[in-house]
Amino acid sequence: MKTLTVELGERSYPIYIGSGLLDRPDLLTGHVKSRQVLVVTNQIVAPLYLERVRASLEGYRCETIVLPDGEEYKNMATLMRIFDALLGARFDRGVTLIALGGGVIGDITGFAAACYQRGVSFIQIPTTLLAQVDSSVGGKTGVNHPLGKNMIGAFHQPQCVIADTDVLNTLNERELRAGIAEIIKYGLICDAEFFLWLESNIDRLSARDAEALAFAVERSCRDKAAVVAADEREGGVRALLNFGHTFGHAVETGMGYGAWLHGEAVAAGMCAAAELSAREGLLAPADARRAIELIARAGLPVRLPREIDPDRFLELMAVDKKVQAGKLRLILLKSIGVAVMTGQFELAKLRECIEARREGA
């Protein structure tokens, strides 16, 4: 087992990464304060792992809520169901919520923990690759609004993250690839060496080589933890983690939440952002091609969906948390491993780029 620490002063917490961690009750109970626990999971994960987590909590007052699976349920109505469960069980401020699932479960559970009685503890047990390498780390929590992804939320750090790499064996192919998208992102924005490793090892990741996956999860968490430690509330450098996400969120919102997986939308979004970086003269065209090629080799979408026309796409992009005084800002690449946030791009070029990257263009 590897232990990384997200360094945030009194809000610091460990990320445990390794095999067989779901059978280590000590990891879990060491971070549960009182005897009250609510495990939040979904209908896919519950039959696979819920009993093992519950078995770790013998002697605790452990309640469970099983939500439907999918981004389309990451909303206020589902959030309210968690509050109903907490109040129905009369759980007090000492309760610990456990998010057992992918990014949707982690985000909504974390937000419920942020708001219940104005803030209680929670623990992340991410069961998808995407959640292990990205969404479970860093304390961004929230739900979607019909008009925009993750528009309602809070910064609320977990007590710990328990990433059992064995669970990746039960992931379907599509979920696996979605996670690889965020792994590639770290290489592109801040870790050129990791990008080189990915170019050589992408097929091992796709084939679920245990050693390769463990390395990629640890390296991704390390990269993310460093960024979060430097800028917890996204005043600056943390925004770079959003590379590809403004395009990606537009895809998710425009296609209807759940139609594209988050990682798929981010993959196509990173290709668009790489292309725009090249069109703006920031990035060498050959490096943009390398980025897109690696994403393609991972079996991820490299094109924006035909169904969203460019005007609508721009409209959707305009609802983004990086918009400042009406001006859209994007994360672009200067080279492989170096990203910048900038509002200095031509809207006409952005439009051209969206056109050029549409399916069938």
Place this chain on the structure above:
Amino acid sequence: MKTLTVELGERSYPIYIGSGLLDRPDLLTGHVKSRQVLVVTNQIVAPLYLERVRASLEGYRCETIVLPDGEEYKNMATLMRIFDALLGARFDRGVTLIALGGGVIGDITGFAAACYQRGVSFIQIPTTLLAQVDSSVGGKTGVNHPLGKNMIGAFHQPQCVIADTDVLNTLNERELRAGIAEIIKYGLICDAEFFLWLESNIDRLSARDAEALAFAVERSCRDKAAVVAADEREGGVRALLNFGHTFGHAVETGMGYGAWLHGEAVAAGMCAAAELSAREGLLAPADARRAIELIARAGLPVRLPREIDPDRFLELMAVDKKVQAGKLRLILLKSIGVAVMTGQFELAKLRECIEARREGA
């Protein structure tokens, strides 16, 4: 104009108290960061004061949302309407929300600001006495759940509080008295000298004597600001501000939100808490009588509603943010001006006390 400061390091902010402050655009605009403003108000307050606030914001992109009035609308559905308005207007992270209204508007607007894009700025313009002396100060925000008052929320401090004492002239009698309840609370829990002043001046407050009201608002804000500065997130002393509130919240939830005003429920709750303090031998019976007598002189309810039987009342009290490991803790008085939080009371005595303080008992 008096200016008090809530001392919270980088989250410190001023409370402006005085006459004619709604006609001082500088107070408002000095705390609005970008050009985007959403004023949240209700159907009672809008016809009275909305135009004056809007007039202060000439040159800003100022949108308005007018909510129905009443505690029964302090819920997730109303909260969602604020997010709809923010996203409908495409407001970004630079937006400032302005809460123009009483405690319900302040709490729900503050919570919307806490969650919109994971946190934006807001300003409190309290238009009830209760909001001026209590709910607008200290950063507690939130909404009710059908099973419990203020169970969903966040700590989120405003940029400033603008308390124009002239607005108290348009308050109805019932709202005025509800505010006096929280004023009396400060005397009881931490300010014996103020309690003495209140015993001499309660009739002036009820008659809306401008000087007396201005003094009481300032003194109350000063008392509250000191407590909040010492304990922003209610790890300890801040809980004392909840004197009478566990009983009061049970009344509000049990009778249906909006049936009793918050201040009315707190008034009856403080009488119950004073009586329990005496029954537990903590407080001299004569002092409990003085507390109840002052509350009665203010025209406030001193009895718990007949409609909630004692078993149900205890059940409602068990859903309280001060419950710890299943144990209810209450704020009790040791003397006029000195409160304590304690779980050391007999449940049988609490039950007797609820019986004894019921209407018609």
